[in-house]
Amino acid sequence: MAEFDEPIERLIEYFRQLPSVGKKTAQRYAFYIIENGKEKAENFAKAILDVKEKVKLCKECGNYSVNEICPICQRRNKKLVCVVQEPKDIVSMEKIKSYDGVYHVLFGTISPLENRGPNDIRIKELLERVSKNGVEEVIMATNPDVEGEATAMYISKLLKPLGVKVTRLAQGIAMGSDIEFADEVTLERAMEQRQEI
Amino acid sequence: MAEFDEPIERLIEYFRQLPSVGKKTAQRYAFYIIENGKEKAENFAKAILDVKEKVKLCKECGNYSVNEICPICQRRNKKLVCVVQEPKDIVSMEKIKSYDGVYHVLFGTISPLENRGPNDIRIKELLERVSKNGVEEVIMATNPDVEGEATAMYISKLLKPLGVKVTRLAQGIAMGSDIEFADEVTLERAMEQRQEI
Numbered sequence: 001m002a003e004f005d006e007p008i009e010r011l012i013e014y015f016r017q018l019p020s021v022g023k024k025t026a027q028r029y030a031f032y033i034i035e036n037g038k039e040k041a042e043n044f045a046k047a048i049l050d051v052k053e054k055v056k057l058c059k060e061c062g063n064y065s066v067n068e069i070c071p072i073c074q075r076r077n078k079k080l081v082c083v084v085q086e087p088k089d090i091v092s093m094e095k096i097k098s099y100d101g102v103y104h105v106l107f108g109t110i111s112p113l114e115n116r117g118p119n120d121i122r123i124k125e126l127l128e129r130v131s132k133n134g135v136e137e138v139i140m141a142t143n144p145d146v147e148g149e150a151t152a153m154y155i156s157k158l159l160k161p162l163g164v165k166v167t168r169l170a171q172g173i174a175m176g177s178d179i180e181f182a183d184e185v186t187l188e189r190a191m192e193q194r195q196e197i
Numbered sequence: 198m199a200e201f202d203e204p205i206e207r208l209i210e211y212f213r214q215l216p217s218v219g220k221k222t223a224q225r226y227a228f229y230i231i232e233n234g235k236e237k238a239e240n241f242a243k244a245i246l247d248v249k250e251k252v253k254l255c256k257e258c259g260n261y262s263v264n265e266i267c268p269i270c271q272r273r274n275k276k277l278v279c280v281v282q283e284p285k286d287i288v289s290m291e292k293i294k295s296y297d298g299v300y301h302v303l304f305g306t307i308s309p310l311e312n313r314g315p316n317d318i319r320i321k322e323l324l325e326r327v328s329k330n331g332v333e334e335v336i337m338a339t340n341p342d343v344e345g346e347a348t349a350m351y352i353s354k355l356l357k358p359l360g361v362k363v364t365r366l367a368q369g370i371a372m373g374s375d376i377e378f379a380d381e382v383t384l385e386r387a388m389e390q391r392q393e394i
Contacts, residue, residue, distance in 0.1 A: 003288060005263040007251045011244040017237075018226045029215045031285055033245055034252055034261055040214075041249045045242035047208040048230055052238045054204045055231055064231055066202040088228055091200060 008034070060129065062105035062122055063087050077101050079136040083126065083155065085109055085143060093141060101139070104129065109147040110154055123155060130164055137165040144171050205231070257326065259302035259319055260284050274298050276333040280323065280352065282306055282340060290338060298336070301326065306344040307351055320352060327361055334362040341368050 004012065008030055015026035033041050057063070058070035064087050065071075072090075080101030084090055090103050106121040130138065138159055142148035156166040172190035173182050182190075201209065205227055212223035230238050254260070255267035261284050262268075269287075277298025281287055287300050303318040326332065335356055339345035353363040369387035370379050379387075 003291070005252065005261070005268075007244070007247045007263060008261060011248045014241040014244045018229055020225075027285070027288070028217075030248065032215055033248055038249045041245050044211040045245040047204070047211045048238050048242040048245075050204045051208045051227065051230055052235045055202065064202070064205060066204060071202075088224070091224070094200070 057105075061103045062107060062125070063090055063103060073102050078133045080139070081126075081129065081135050081137070082139045082141050083152075084141050085148065085151075089141065101137075104138075106142070106151070109142060109151040111147050118154065121151075123158070126155065127158060127162070130159060130162055135164055137167060140166065140168045144169075254302075258300045259304060259322070260287055260300060270299050275330045277336070278323075278326065278332050278334070279336040279338050280349075281338050282345065282348075286338065298334075301335075303339070303348070306339060306348040308344050315351065318348070320355065323352065324355060324359070327356060327359055332361055334364060337363065337365045341366075 003009070011030045011033065012023070012026045015021055015029040016023060018026075021029070033044070054066045055064050056066070056068075058065040058073055059068050060073040061070060063070050063072065067074075077100050081104050082093060082099070082101055083104045083106060084093065085106050085108060087105055090105070093099065093103070104122070104126050106123070106126075108116055108121045110116060110118055110121065126138075129135065138155075140152035140156065142152045152168055156168075159166050170193060171186070172193055173179060173186060179187070200206070208227045208230065209220070209223045212218055212226040213220060215223075218226070230241070251263045252261050253263070253265075255262040255270055256265050257270040258267060260267050260269065264271075274297050278301050279290060279296070279298055280301045280303060281290065282303050282305060284302055287302070290296065290300070301319070301323050303320070303323075305313055305318045307313060307315055307318065323335075327335065335352075337349035337353065339349045349365055353365075356363050367390060368383070369390055370376060370383060376384070
């Protein structure tokens with residue numbers, strides 16, 4: 001005998017597929033749906049379907065957007081492009097209120113281990129944008145890990161012949177963190193890139 | 198400007214309403230839906246709707262069920278009834294493989310603070326079941342907190358005149374826990390209810 005009747009088990013199964021959701025959490029979510037109003041559940045289901053129906057990728061930057069061109073690409077400075085791995089990284093970068101450039105989503109990194117080469121991420125589109133829009137600076141904001149670093153290096157080598165300035169987010173100790181707990185690679189970078197005060 | 202386009206914001210909002218889900222987690226869930234296949238999203242939405250459509254309360258015990266009478270009530274010993282606060286407590290109790298009785302869900306406790314009296318939880322239904330089925334023992338498995346205790350006491354006073362045995366789950370130190378970290382109320386109970394070995 002299954003622990004729950006079929007429709008409940010099936011809903012738990014779908015909740016479990018969400019990132020970092022275990023059996024117990026999925027069960028709590030399913031019970032929430034059961035215990036709350038029918039209209040709320042219907043609206044929830046509709047919200048899932050609407051997102052799949054309406055959300056596309058911005059033709060310029062690759063970010064999620066309901067329009068062909070996302071609001072950021074429509075309004076901001078196209079001469080400054082920040083390259084990120086995933087759309088969710090844009091959410092983080094947007095915390096920097098002063099940044100008025102646009103973004104370019106790669107959708108991944110070059111990763112020989114996962115069989116992703118330069119043609120599997122949106123590098124060609126980046127080169128086209130840089131040529132087409134007369135971009136002045138490309139900021140590489142890929143993750144500071146092996147694959148992110150390698151991807152940033154690879155792209156910068158392709159960009160430099162186009163006469164565009166390529167920069168990388170500074171690496172070092174995080175604000176509010178504790179030097180005691182910083183790892184040695186981070187500390188080494190912080191030392192290398194130390195600034196006069 | 199909202200952080201995301203409307204359909205994405207709306208989906209995030211629905212995920213946020215799930216228990217213990219914050220903004221960041223809701224965002225990850227919404228991105229998961231966006232990033233995965235359309236068919237999967239459609240099945241997810243359907244699972245939500247199906248649960249609302251098909252899942253009812255078992256007419257005997259109050260547990261969630263697609264049938265009028267749930268599988269537990271159909272097959273097990275009706276002379277032994279375990280009283281719980283919520284359907285999710287049945288899931289926990291069912292870990293005790295040896296228990297072959299049925300359950301009775303109260304859907305809450307008596308709580309003057311939250312304005313819930315004896316008529317707001319399923320006490321009348323319990324008394325009817327006990328009379329109708331010739332129940333021999335009622336095990337009170339409400340939570341070991343003030344409201345759960347008070348509710349167990351209240352119900353046991355109503356049941357005793359019916360000549361039924363009423364028991365309560367033993368209270369004491371949890372298996373595998375550390376006496377060092379046990380609170381004083383738990384230790385006092387464990388001392389009171391100590392067993393000869």
